[in-house]
Amino acid sequence: MSEKSTRFASEVEHVVRQFEAVVAAMNQLDRRDEKRMRDETGDVYSVQSLTIFLGPMRLLLDPNGYDLPGCDGAIDLYLLPPYDPVATLYLEDGKWFLHSPDLTSQESIAHPTRWERSALTSESIASLLESIARHAVPSV
Amino acid sequence: MPYLLSEWRAHIQEVWGEYQAARFAVRRLHEQVKADANIVAGEHGVREYLSPADTNLEGTYIVRIFAAFEAALRSYDRYHFDDPERETRAATMIDQLGALNHVRVRIPIRDGVHRVRRIRNFWAHDSDDDPNPMPIDRVRGLLQAYLDRFPKSWG
Numbered sequence: 001m002s003e004k005s006t007r008f009a010s011e012v013e014h015v016v017r018q019f020e021a022v023v024a025a026m027n028q029l030d031r032r033d034e035k036r037m038r039d040e041t042g043d044v045y046s047v048q049s050l051t052i053f054l055g056p057m058r059l060l061l062d063p064n065g066y067d068l069p070g071c072d073g074a075i076d077l078y079l080l081p082p083y084d085p086v087a088t089l090y091l092e093d094g095k096w097f098l099h100s101p102d103l104t105s106q107e108s109i110a111h112p113t114r115w116e117r118s119a120l121t122s123e124s125i126a127s128l129l130e131s132i133a134r135h136a137v138p139s140v
Numbered sequence: 141m142p143y144l145l146s147e148w149r150a151h152i153q154e155v156w157g158e159y160q161a162a163r164f165a166v167r168r169l170h171e172q173v174k175a176d177a178n179i180v181a182g183e184h185g186v187r188e189y190l191s192p193a194d195t196n197l198e199g200t201y202i203v204r205i206f207a208a209f210e211a212a213l214r215s216y217d218r219y220h221f222d223d224p225e226r227e228t229r230a231a232t233m234i235d236q237l238g239a240l241n242h243v244r245v246r247i248p249i250r251d252g253v254h255r256v257r258r259i260r261n262f263w264a265h266d267s268d269d270d271p272n273p274m275p276i277d278r279v280r281g282l283l284q285a286y287l288d289r290f291p292k293s294w295g
Contacts, residue, residue: 082284083153140252
């Protein structure tokens with residue numbers, strides 16, 4: 001593992017723990033899985049992904065990578081099974097930010113350019129998950 | 141090392157993500173060229189082919205996204221029938237694998253995937269049978285929903 005990929009895996013671990021704590025507080029379930037990725041030298045490294053079970057709904061917290069313009073890392077949150085994007089987390093200057101649509105006022109999920117941005121905290125995660133549980137509908 | 145379903149599905153998302161980036165880039169360039177065509181002066185072919193590139197972008201990526209899906213099906217088809225050389229038509233794999241007892245893809249999803257396959261054929265094989273268009277987000281959703289029923293790993 002390269003230094004960058006080690007750092008990214010550690011950042012992802014931190015985010016996954018934050019989500020796990022919120023999911024547990026909501027009395028919902030989750031499951032970790034290992035995701036294999038390639039670092040900038042082509043070597044394989046692993047990060048954690050998290051499948052979240054919100055009642056009948058499933059979400060996937062899916063690390064995207066660190067070799068991205070304009071940020072130091074990204075993690076996507078998808079609604080399963082169609083993999084509809086419902087949020088993206090960006091790592092900027094050592095802090096994670098949550099980009100997500102306002103699900104309460106949309107018949108369908110807005111284009112990501114119109115998503116709102118907030119700091120990643122336990123409160124913002126809980127608010128997002130509650131909003132998804134209440135309003136999100138899989139596209140397929 | 142076993143094949144992981146999550147990796148096949150991640151690859152479909154990567155192709156879909158590339159489409160989003162390419163769509164944004166082509167649209168922005170189109171607007172900029174409309175405002176000032178000099179920005180592509182000397183770039184052979186760009187001015188001539190920018191509009192068709194814009195029009196055909198989604199179809200082009202549907203071919204790629206279906207190829208990623210078909211690769212996953214082929215891998216499972218060869219594993220399930222224990223034949224590493226097996227070459228099954230995409231239409232047959234969609235029906236056969238989706239109907240397996242431990243898979244059982246819902247019929248509306250399977251039919252939607254067949255529609256995606258016909259759209260792929262139209263773009264990739266210049267088929268005369270013009271299917272109605274389908275947004276790439278819907279394509280991605282149907283292919284992912286189909287694969288959702290498969291085992292987590294095989295091989």
